[in-house]
Amino acid sequence: MSDKVRIALDAMGGDHGPSVILPGADIALMRHPDVEFLLFGDTAQLNPVLDGLPRLKAASKVTHTDVAIRMDDKPSQALRYGRWKSSMWLTLDAVKKGEADVAVSAGNTGALMAMSRFNLKMLEGIERPxxxxxxxxxxxxxxxxxxxxxxxxxxxxxxxxxxxxxxxxxxxxxxxxxxxxxxxxxxxxxxxxxxxxxxxxxxxxxxxxxxxxxxxxxxxxxxxxxxxxxxxxxxxxxxxxxxxxxxxxxxxxxxxxxxxxxxxxxxxxxxxxxxxxxxxxxxxPRKANGGVFLGLNGIVIKSHGGADAEGTAAAIDMGYDMVRYKLLAKIGxxxxxxxxxxxxxxxxxxxx
Amino acid sequence: MSDKVRIALDAMGGDHGPSVILPGADIALMRHPDVEFLLFGDTAQLNPVLDGLPRLKAASKVTHTDVAIRMDDKPSQALRYGRWKSSMWLTLDAVKKGEADVAVSAGNTGALMAMSRFNLKMLEGIERPxxxxxxxxxxxxxxxxxxxxxxxxxxxxxxxxxxxxxxxxxxxxxxxxxxxxxxxxxxxxxxxxxxxxxxxxxxxxxxxxxxxxxxxxxxxxxxxxxxxxxxxxxxxxxxxxxxxxxxxxxxxxxxxxxxxxxxxxxxxxxxxxxxxxxxxxxxxPRKANGGVFLGLNGIVIKSHGGADAEGTAAAIDMGYDMVRYKLLAKIGxxxxxxxxxxxxxxxxxxxx
The missing domain is CATH 3.40.718.10 (Isopropylmalate Dehydrogenase)
Structure with missing residues (x-):
């Protein structure tokens, strides 16, 4: 782990997409200046929002994809069209590859769980997330x-x-x-x-x-x-x-x-x-936003699909704490x- | 069914016994003057309270028993020492014998359920209460x-x-x-x-x-x-x-x-x-007091063990409604x- 906490963020997740997710990330960044964001999503939608948030822009690396998982797809559908290339998958993949310390997404819970299991795999000794x-x-x-x-x-x-x-x-x-x-x-x-x-x-x-x-x-x-x-x-x-x-x-x-x-x-x-x-x-309820997926080889935070910027920031904060205080190592x-x-x-x- | 609604009441149930149950019955009686109570319990404890509630006393028939089910007994224990003779059993038995239209008890839930099944039996076609x-x-x-x-x-x-x-x-x-x-x-x-x-x-x-x-x-x-x-x-x-x-x-x-x-x-x-x-x-919460046991050959209302007089009255009211509007026949x-x-x-x- 570098000195920075590296957070992979699915910028397309949730009911509102980048217009809420990115301002949320900006709030979290204000509280934790030692965060580095890896943002995944459609740059045509991301960049205009990011241009209005110079602090966040400076702390972020954007990876473009035009595949986003829809909120009402079944996990199997999502895996079919979204594996390898959706913003959700790439967010998880950054953790898998060791490029990020934690993944945060407000996308569809079932799909996020299915992709997390598929990509990150379960921890030794744990069969179910x-x-x-x-x-x-x-x-x-x-x-x-x-x-x-x-x-x-x-x-x-x-x-x-x-x-x-x-x-x-x-x-x-x-x-x-x-x-x-x-x-x-x-x-x-x-x-x-x-x-x-x-x-x-x-x-x-x-x-x-x-x-x-x-x-x-x-x-x-x-x-x-x-x-x-x-x-x-x-x-x-x-x-x-x-x-x-x-x-x-x-x-x-x-x-x-x-x-x-x-x-x-x-x-x-x-x-x-x-x-x-x-x-x-x-x-x-925004203060307690963020379900933590446990049992995987990596930390995944599920933010509420309807969360606003404040709620998104709370989910990111939670991911930050998990990394800083070494949740995975402690579970191990x-x-x-x-x-x-x-x-x-x-x-x-x-x-x- | 007579013109009156005949309510069998376990006067010993709950955390407080007759000192709360009987004033509760008195409140219910004020709202429903067409109720007749069959009270079961220890007359040494019942009668002094009843003497202070002349309206209730006039509408009640008291049956003495000095066996009362304790709030923390297991159902099997309760059945062992309380069958045939406890105030809880006699309350249910009044329904079984057709002397009462509904049984109300604030006693221990597990014991009340076990005795209800044992005494009243399940309705045709229903296996579990x-x-x-x-x-x-x-x-x-x-x-x-x-x-x-x-x-x-x-x-x-x-x-x-x-x-x-x-x-x-x-x-x-x-x-x-x-x-x-x-x-x-x-x-x-x-x-x-x-x-x-x-x-x-x-x-x-x-x-x-x-x-x-x-x-x-x-x-x-x-x-x-x-x-x-x-x-x-x-x-x-x-x-x-x-x-x-x-x-x-x-x-x-x-x-x-x-x-x-x-x-x-x-x-x-x-x-x-x-x-x-x-x-x-x-x-x-007192207004919604009273769980109804369904699936039995008879109506049993479980009042909350900690209910006060107002809560007890709400449970009795519920039993009253069940009888007046013929719950059992409608379930059948x-x-x-x-x-x-x-x-x-x-x-x-x-x-x-």
Whole structure:
């Protein structure tokens, strides 16, 4: 790795393309002047925007391609026409070739995941990728994974998720031993999915984990920030994430309606304007933008397709932190340090 | 059914017992003077409370038992010591014997479900029970099921859930053809769990359903009120429900902190007090208290263990509505009217 953090950016991804992605990159660059961008996309669209952003232009290298993955294509379609030549593929390929330290794209999730697996391949010891999300909590932030990369998970995948998520927590939250909980229904040992119970047993009985296994957590424990890392399979994780987003929108809408009800409430709103502004910032989903693809030979950040420039910058910031604090190396260490102990533990469980 | 709605009430259930349950019953009775209560519990604890509630006392028949199910017992333990004689069992038994039209308990969910199955048995054609929850939405309310009675669901169980949930929507929301969505990740036909996709195919292709099948919905569609009935298996459903509760608490806590920040925000709060009060009422989880056990030969309402008197009254109200608007008969009709068409459809799918 050079002294600079080299970020490969799919300039064509997302609902808005370069007109939003590039201003987002410019915001991130202001916060991290040690970033170098490799931009991939249609120069006919990129260059006019870039000309208005001289700072970004000076820190970027543009590679032209006129193939862009559409937001609603199936992964198989995207692979067919976009492999080798789309902006998404080239962005990932820069990581693969060691020219960039991290890839960021706001493109279609399924296609990005398919191309990531195809190009970067899985890490040794990991069979399936995961998407990790940052989740704002009453205590700060937690990491929740998997939020939709794959459906269903056996105990060994859940344990891999715990290892990868805690490596990410170590990087992002700067804590030596993150706490990890398994998402389940009911906290009693007898309840819930069998694979989750079995993963819990193994984690409880494994010595020398490099994180603290907390036990089961329920849906309402996520927002409380009971643990640093919440582990779940992708179906339930995706539903939890979207349900929380939906509930936040719903309550914000109730609040707006309530503040508009009477002259007194409108007056009250005026007085409390700064407080509402602070609340809005606290609830701002753009701040937590960026799902991290874990389990691959390379770091890939998925920015939200509808993200604006601020949201794009947050996704790039996250990629930056992952590189600066050596996420991949830490995941590798975790996997190496613990996998053998865990395999032994799984074998013990199977034999008993 | 007599002219009265006869409600069997487990007076010992929940975290607080008779001191909260009975005042709750009294509130419900005020709203529905045509209710008759069968109360089950320890008269040494019941009678002093009842003496202070003369209206309730006059409308109630008390049956003494000194066995009460503890909140943290496993279902098997509860069955062992509580069958035949606990207040929970006797409450259910009143429905079984036709002495009551509905059973309400705030006791331990697992024990209540186990005893309900054991005593009331499943409805013809239904193999597994479900818990349905009322979910406040931007448009009003929706029904979400299953929120935790069982884990996993094949396509035929998902279709049963759709039939039962839509019967409940017909009763509670007074709409002839409720809309039904299957909870999934990604709305594209190719995504998500295979059983969910298969259930979607069957519902799409089945003529003469007595509800309108909408298609897939995602977690954030629940709070928008996109459909009247959201169908999911119990693991994801429970996690969605608890995550939404957790998010609501989290945002309420952010809001309180924001309103306390400065003198201006506190002043603003004073002006907008009525609006905040309205908001609080809108978000009041007590109003949606009461999970409905579906699929049994009898209606059982599970009130939240921590519910206060107002919450208890809401659960009783729900039981009242279920009886007055003939939920069980409507579920029976739905099942009969549609099961044959659906079986034919499933067979077609299997043959093709």
């Amino acid at each position: 995961a998407i990790a999300a940052l989740w704002p909590t009453l205590k700060g932030e937690s990491i929740v994974l998997d939020v939709g990369a794959s459906i269903g998970a056996d105990e060994s995948h859940l344990i891999n998720l715990a290892a990868m998520g805690s490596a990410m927590a170590r990087v992002l939250f700067d804590i030596e031993r993150p706490t990890v909980g398994l998402l389940n229904i009911g906290v009693e040992e007898v309840k819930g999915l069998e694979q989750v119970r079995e993963a819990g047993r193994i984690l409880r009985e494994t010595p020398s984990l490099d994180f603290d296994y907390h036990g089961f957590v329920e849906g309402d424990d996520i927002g409380k920030g009971v643990v640093d890392v919440v582990v779940t399979e992708g179906f339930a994780g995706n539903i939890a994430l979207k349900t929380a987003e939906g509930t936040a929108h719903q309550l914000a809408s109730y609040l707006r309606a309530a503040m508009n009800r009477t002259w007194a409430s409108r007056l009250g709103y005026l007085f409390a304007r700064a407080a509402f502004q602070a609340l809005r910032e606290k609830m701002d 260490q975790s996997m190496e340090r613990d996998l053998q102990a865990r395999s032994a533990q799984i074998a013990t469980g199977a034999a008993s | 479900a818990i349905a929850a009322l979910w406040p939405t931007l448009k009003g309310e929706s029904i979400v099921l299953d929120v935790g009675a069982s884990i996993g669901a094949d396509e035929s169980h998902l279709i049963n859930l759709a039939a039962m949930g839509s019967a409940m929507a017909r009763v509670l929301f007074d709409i002839e053809r409720p809309t039904v969505g299957l909870l999934n990740i990604g709305v594209e036909e190719v995504k998500g769990l295979e059983q969910v996709r298969e259930a979607g195919r069957i519902l799409r292709e089945t003529p003469s359903l007595d509800f309108d099948y909408h298609g897939f919905v995602e977690g954030d569609d629940i709070g928008k009120g996109v459909v009247d009935v959201v169908v999911t298996e119990g693991f994801a459903g429970n996690i969605a429900l608890k995550t939404a509760e957790g998010t609501a608490h989290q945002l309420a806590s952010y809001l309180r902190a924001a309103m306390n920040r400065t003198w201006a925000s506190r002043l603003g709060y004073l002006f907008a007090r009525a609006a905040f009060q309205a908001l609080r009422e809108k978000m009041d 009709q739905s099942m009969e009217r549609d099961l044959q068409a659906r079986s034919a459809q499933i067979a077609t799918g299997a043959a093709s």
